[in-house]
Amino acid sequence: MAEQQTRPPQPKLPPPRSHQVVKAATAVTAGGSLMVLSGLTLAATVIGLTIATPLLVIFSPVLVPAAIAVFLLISGFLASGGFGIAAVTVLSWMYRYLTGKHPPGAEQLDLAKQRLAVKAREMKEKAEQFGQQQIGSA
Numbered sequence: 001m002a003e004q005q006t007r008p009p010q011p012k013l014p015p016p017r018s019h020q021v022v023k024a025a026t027a028v029t030a031g032g033s034l035m036v037l038s039g040l041t042l043a044a045t046v047i048g049l050t051i052a053t054p055l056l057v058i059f060s061p062v063l064v065p066a067a068i069a070v071f072l073l074i075s076g077f078l079a080s081g082g083f084g085i086a087a088v089t090v091l092s093w094m095y096r097y098l099t100g101k102h103p104p105g106a107e108q109l110d111l112a113k114q115r116l117a118v119k120a121r122e123m124k125e126k127a128e129q130f131g132q133q134q135i136g137s138a
Helices: 017-098 104-138
Strands: none
Touching: none
């Protein structure tokens, strides 16, 4: 069998200078183009605001109440839809519970019903005892 020769680990050489120059040039190009786009966006925003501000001031007596009305309308529709979905969910759960299909939480409801029945019986007995004591002492 051939003997395995182990080579000593070679030190990692730094990348050639040309690679560093290419990386730096790419970074400068990308950064510069992003800075130009940022400047153009800022200029467009300022120009748009300059044009739109007089229009907003002129139409603000109409726009503000219209925005409030649209907000209230959307809020009402969303609330109505949410309440409708909640009602359908509750009715569906009740139907499954009453038909004996045991939806999630049915066991907890049954346990609570049993506890209430026990407490009601205890209160009834205490009331009867209290009534008999009052009749007996009079």
